[in-house]
Amino acid sequence: MIAFDFAYSRPNTPSEAVALYETAAAQGQHALYYAGGTExxxxxxxxxxxxxxxxxxxxxxxxxxxxxxxEEIVIGAAVTLNQLADSDIFPLFGQTAQAIADRTARNKITVGGNVGSRRLMYREMALPFLLCDSKVKLFGPQGARLLPFTDVFHHALNLKPGELITQFYIPRSFVANTFVHLKKTKQSSVNYPLVTVLALEDGDRIRMAFSGVCAFPFRDERLEELMSNRARPLCERVKQVIEQFPHEVLHDLEGSEDYRKFVLQLTLEEILKQMGWAV
Structure with a gap:
């Protein structure tokens, strides 16, 4: 149950939803869009x-x-994590979804809700969208707009007032690419991540996105260059990534900064080995 009194509306179209939001805002009210509702x-x-x-x-x-x-896979913002994983429409996305929370929670958590979370910093469903040249369709007071995912997601999703996510678009060409998803937690596999790394092979380089290491999920092409340099030994590549990590590493109750770096080092080594990029 939601622990406060509120006016409830169930619109039939995105334009109706936005109109309800604007009406509430004009009356000085705070409105929230609701899909899974877990947050x-x-x-x-x-x-x-x-x-x-x-x-x-x-x-x-x-x-x-x-x-x-x-040539595109379309994922609606209100699709639940279990619906996405069970569909097997794109294993890269399915494995990412399956690693979030437990199955009961995944029946409620939606793709758009996880990506757009304002309270939880991990936003692990953002990782595959960051790697796959994805687009996101938004609907707001000025109507619909379709943008590259990376244009509106910078550590978090940056929406205009009243905007909502309706759909995501991913090129089908990425489905055949080799990938590795590794999530390391302090205890149970359903805990928040100490480190989550998603790696995707793209020709002669590896694309990588991170969650849990820092206070936000991100992709960094400089780190990808270091990891993809087969002219250097595995241990040297991983050491360079750790030394040149572009953001502050978290130090909290889940794990200290040093421990996270240690787990990250082992995770990166495991990824290179699994992908056949160790030498």
Missing amino acids: IITFSRMGQMAADAIIDIKDLPECQVLGIDG
Whole structure:
């Protein structure tokens, strides 16, 4: 249950959803879009989140799409992590989804909700979108816009007031690429990550995205260059990545900075070996 009083609406179209948001804002009310609701429910119970209006978008047809359109895979923002993983439409995305939370929670957590989270820094579903030249379709007061994912995701999703995510588009050409997804946790596999690394082979280089190491998920092409340099031994490449890591490494209850770096080192070595890039 959501632990505060609110006005509830269930629009039939994105334009109707945005109109409801704008009406609430014009009345000085705080409105939230709702799909899976896990974040709203969790943080409202802790007294850390409240709203005057809840706009339920989980049944919008555009947000429920999961399929292939020509040369692109289309994933609706309200598709749950289990729906995505069970579809096997793109194993790279499915494995990422399966590693988040437990199966019961994944029945509620949506792709758009995880990517767009404002409260949880991990946003692990952003990693495959960062690697696969993805696009995201947004709908807001000025209508729809389709943009490269990396244009609106810089450590977190940057939306205009009233905007909502409707769909993601991924080139089908990436489905055949070799990939490795490794998530390291302190204890149970459903814990928040100490380190999550997603690596994707792209011709003569490896693309990589990270979560759990820093206070946000990210991709860094300089680190990819270091990892992809087969002229240098595995241990040297990994050492360079650790030494030249571009952001502050987390130091918290999940793990110290030094411990995270140690786990990251082992994870990167394992990735290179699994992908056949160790030599």
